[in-house]
Amino acid sequence: MKVITFSEALGETILEEMERDHTIFTYGEDIGKQGGIFGAYKSLLGKFPDRIFDTPISEEVIYGSALGAALVGMRPIVEFHFADFLFTGIQSITLQIEKIRYMTGGQGKLHLILRGPDGVSNSAAAQHSESIETIFMHVPGIKIIIPSTPYDIKGLLKTALRSNDPVICFEHKSLYAQKGEVPEEEYLIPFGKADIKRPGQDITVVTMSRMVHESLKAAQELEKEGINLEVIDLRTLVPWDKETVIKSVQKTNRLIIAHETWRRAGWGAEIASTIQEEAFDFLDAPIIRIGARNVPMPFSPVLQNYVTPDKHNVVTAAKQLMEGI
Amino acid sequence: MNYSKQFLISLYEMMQKIRKFEQAAEQLFLDGKIPGFIHLYIGEEAIAVGVMAALNDDDYITSTHRGHGHMIAKGGNINLMMAELYGKVTGYCRGKGGSMHIADFSIGVLGANGVVGGGLPIAVGAGLGIKMKGTKQVAVAFFGDGASNTGAFHESLNFASVFHLPVIFINENNQYASTAKTKETTSVENISDRAVSYNIPGVTINGNNILSVFETTKEAVKRARDQGGPTLIEAKTYRIKGHFVGDPSKYRNNSEVNKFWEKEPIKIFEKQLLDWKVLNQKEINIISLKFDQQIKEAIKFAEDSPEPYPKDALTDLFIDDSGYDY
Numbered sequence: 001m002k003v004i005t006f007s008e009a010l011g012e013t014i015l016e017e018m019e020r021d022h023t024i025f026t027y028g029e030d031i032g033k034q035g036g037i038f039g040a041y042k043s044l045l046g047k048f049p050d051r052i053f054d055t056p057i058s059e060e061v062i063y064g065s066a067l068g069a070a071l072v073g074m075r076p077i078v079e080f081h082f083a084d085f086l087f088t089g090i091q092s093i094t095l096q097i098e099k100i101r102y103m104t105g106g107q108g109k110l111h112l113i114l115r116g117p118d119g120v121s122n123s124a125a126a127q128h129s130e131s132i133e134t135i136f137m138h139v140p141g142i143k144i145i146i147p148s149t150p151y152d153i154k155g156l157l158k159t160a161l162r163s164n165d166p167v168i169c170f171e172h173k174s175l176y177a178q179k180g181e182v183p184e185e186e187y188l189i190p191f192g193k194a195d196i197k198r199p200g201q202d203i204t205v206v207t208m209s210r211m212v213h214e215s216l217k218a219a220q221e222l223e224k225e226g227i228n229l230e231v232i233d234l235r236t237l238v239p240w241d242k243e244t245v246i247k248s249v250q251k252t253n254r255l256i257i258a259h260e261t262w263r264r265a266g267w268g269a270e271i272a273s274t275i276q277e278e279a280f281d282f283l284d285a286p287i288i289r290i291g292a293r294n295v296p297m298p299f300s301p302v303l304q305n306y307v308t309p310d311k312h313n314v315v316t317a318a319k320q321l322m323e324g325i
Numbered sequence: 326m327n328y329s330k331q332f333l334i335s336l337y338e339m340m341q342k343i344r345k346f347e348q349a350a351e352q353l354f355l356d357g358k359i360p361g362f363i364h365l366y367i368g369e370e371a372i373a374v375g376v377m378a379a380l381n382d383d384d385y386i387t388s389t390h391r392g393h394g395h396m397i398a399k400g401g402n403i404n405l406m407m408a409e410l411y412g413k414v415t416g417y418c419r420g421k422g423g424s425m426h427i428a429d430f431s432i433g434v435l436g437a438n439g440v441v442g443g444g445l446p447i448a449v450g451a452g453l454g455i456k457m458k459g460t461k462q463v464a465v466a467f468f469g470d471g472a473s474n475t476g477a478f479h480e481s482l483n484f485a486s487v488f489h490l491p492v493i494f495i496n497e498n499n500q501y502a503s504t505a506k507t508k509e510t511t512s513v514e515n516i517s518d519r520a521v522s523y524n525i526p527g528v529t530i531n532g533n534n535i536l537s538v539f540e541t542t543k544e545a546v547k548r549a550r551d552q553g554g555p556t557l558i559e560a561k562t563y564r565i566k567g568h569f570v571g572d573p574s575k576y577r578n579n580s581e582v583n584k585f586w587e588k589e590p591i592k593i594f595e596k597q598l599l600d601w602k603v604l605n606q607k608e609i610n611i612i613s614l615k616f617d618q619q620i621k622e623a624i625k626f627a628e629d630s631p632e633p634y635p636k637d638a639l640t641d642l643f644i645d646d647s648g649y650d651y
Contacts, residue, residue, distance in 0.1 A: 058483065072450075074458065101642065102421055104430070105417065105421050106641030108430045109644065
């Protein structure tokens, strides 16, 4: 297997799929000539100039036009620049893309993808650091994929590009340069299928994106103390793989849910509630949710680090769950 | 007169069909037979019919919350429309959309829209898709005067202009944005003046003159098909009815409304056709009866149709819903 970065995996996926399917094209801000603000499209520079292009900074029409283009038979991939800016054009997503098929009684195929960077990085502060996937989990009508490795972005994006439903893909900024193994041969990853990134017996950690890697670091540390974490990467949030989580909790009897988005009403609350409804008898301790503190992201590195969850939160939570055992 | 008799009659008939449908919908709503809200197109029929006469069957449109006229003029089936107004399972949207969300993608109607300005980015996307496909189709965005004050309008015109998209923006200026006078809420006298900002042609016409709507649209469509980019057409008209059926209309008086009953498009065109001897009064009566009968049949179809099953609420969200938690 070759070892490539997350953004290389993303780039080669788009390239392979554009060669295979001539209806695929991709547009957004800063992708055509710059290769994306975080280099997501770096490997695509100079390729398909007619099908990879820059747009004005006009989010409402960028997102809404993806819907129109899909309805006339094309497969647009729109880059949303920063997840934060989804809010500037959000009516095109929550009131149009997410509803049109349902409102029209199942007419049309909405094969479109909105994708781009999210998450905390280097003091980007309150308007460039958000993780807002929960909002799209809350409003029905779009599938959500959140890959954490080069392998996952390729397999999930391929599936998205061959499906006929709208998909939003969040890529944590810290992941683009991360390397990982990617097979030479083609593979697809189905939606709703979690990946156990690390098997363990003592505590189940359900997580996604950057927090997968933080949880794996925590697991390494805790191993020395005899605590074994099972780290489950959901990979897709809509739909999410309830069965894998329940099966794991039946084994470990303890559950931590770790995400970078705000703790209050973050998607961890949905998972926690579902597990207590459907696997209450298997729980030996209260479920612990880890998420950002409920404030906008502050600028100062000191403040940013204070409100953003990392491996330390996972270690602390795990020790708390194992107390008295 | 450079039009065939058949063409002129087809325009007149289509306007009558819309008018009869709307009058029936209004009465059915007042009788409590239709749930939700309905927004009537009465007095604006010349725009939908004139525009659609300049389009091909495979062209696309996006419509508005006041969208029945667009749908009918594009070839929509009034039985399925009426059933949708009733919320029946046989309706265009299987009872999930109602009046404000009627669509028929198969005839190029990419949806009415409950969001003011909501259809503009979708039409631009259809134009973008057409450009990427390399076909000769066009996309038309219908929108009201109110929508011309949304960000979606300004983003859409700029985007369509920059990429030379085959999109025709049809502004139906009916002088009221919900209950607010357009004059008091809009910075320009003519909405078409805004085209200058986007470096595209803009023109204001009398939206109650169907032949003027047809000719202006025809020219814009030709330009769009020849890769000449978008056009903004402002068709001035008047919303004779309230914003919605049941609107107490406290923001205007009857004398204002009555003035516009004299200028409404069907009356004007009918007089023209009588003058030109394209139609006589007897033929007009026959047309009127024909649509009365069609509407009656549509109502019967809707009333005889079954309600959806409650569980049908959990269908039509995704094509592949495996693993989805309803």
